[in-house]
Amino acid sequence: MGGNGRKDGRGGLGNVLSGLAVAVGFVLFLGGFAVGALLYQPYTVPTDSMVPTVKPGDRVLAQRVDGDQVRRGDVVIFTDSLWSNAPMLKRVVGVGGDTVKCCGQGGKLTVNGEQVDEPYLDIKHGMASDLPFEVKVPEGKLFLLGDRRGASLDSRAHLQEAGQGTVPRSAVTARVDAVAWSEQRMLERPAAFAAMPGGVSEPGPLKALLAAIVLGAVLVLGGAAYGPVAKLAARRGGTSRAGGAERERAGAR
Structure with a gap:
């Protein structure tokens, strides 16, 4: 009598383990989505200023972070009324206390006198910027550039304003971790900034x-x-x- 349940697959140890697997699976599946919805926000890239890292129309997943968590090399979403009333997407190349300059030897960006290798750039003529500049970033501020330096309206377009184009850390709402729905790839933290004070952000x-x-x-x-x-x-x-x-x-x- 007791063996009938086991023979038709509805009883015994196998049935208990299968039920446990379903329960744990539901917790992981639904929990992953729920936590992801709390930690991440989707964002559609409207311009080509961050090509080739992200392209116009790409959907990215950005982790909700406080501006104090941002490091050099991060691709961030921020809103600054002096730039635009809409959220914008740029890369952090300088933080408070940094001296950011372009261009150094070989046309490279320098941070505190150190040349920065930027393999993610879409540039012409080998220059990290077609507009020379030197900025001392105030404490609590960030200096932001697009990866497509020839087409990006970034901190360089606001050099004549107070703060020389820097934005407050508090303007940052999220840090991009991945491109989704199109290429489906993670954004790596740039190695060039890893040796600098503060290093780079940990993966999300x-x-x-x-x-x-x-x-x-x-x-x-x-x-x-x-x-x-x-x-x-x-x-x-x-x-x-x-x-x-x-x-x-x-x-x-």
């Missing part, structure tokens, strides 16, 4: 959240499939045994 939790969502989906599907698969296997096993018994009786006759 996006990879872990995606892994939790995928694992949750696998557990839900696998756990849900166990019962039907076990039941089908039991039926085939019963049919096979019945056929064997029938052959044995035929042989005896």
Whole structure:
């Protein structure tokens, strides 16, 4: 009597484990989405100022962060009324206390006298900027440039204003971690800024959240499939045994 549940896949240890897998899977799947919605915001890139890192029309996932968490090399979303009333997307190249200058030897950007290798740039004539500048970034401010230096309206367009084109850290609302829906890739932190004081930002939790969502989906599907698969296997096993018994009786006759 007690073995019937196990034979049709609806009882026993296998059924308990499959139910546990479904429960854990739902927690991981739904929890990953819920935490992701709290930590990240989607943003559609409207211009080509950050080509080739992100292109016009790309959808990016940006982690909600406080401006104090921003480091050099981060691609951030910010709103500054002196620039525009709409959110903008640029790369941080200087923080409070830095002296940012262009162009140094070989046409490269320098930060505190150190040349910065910027492999993410879309530039012409090998120059990191077609407009020479030198800015001492005030404390609590950020100096921001686009990756497509020849087409970006960034801090260089506001050099004559108070603060020489810098924006307050408080203007930053999020840091971009990934391009989604098109190329589906993570944005790496630039290695050139890693050796400078403060280093670069740690990777966000996006990879872990995606892994939790995928694992949750696998557990839900696998756990849900166990019962039907076990039941089908039991039926085939019963049919096979019945056929064997029938052959044995035929042989005896």
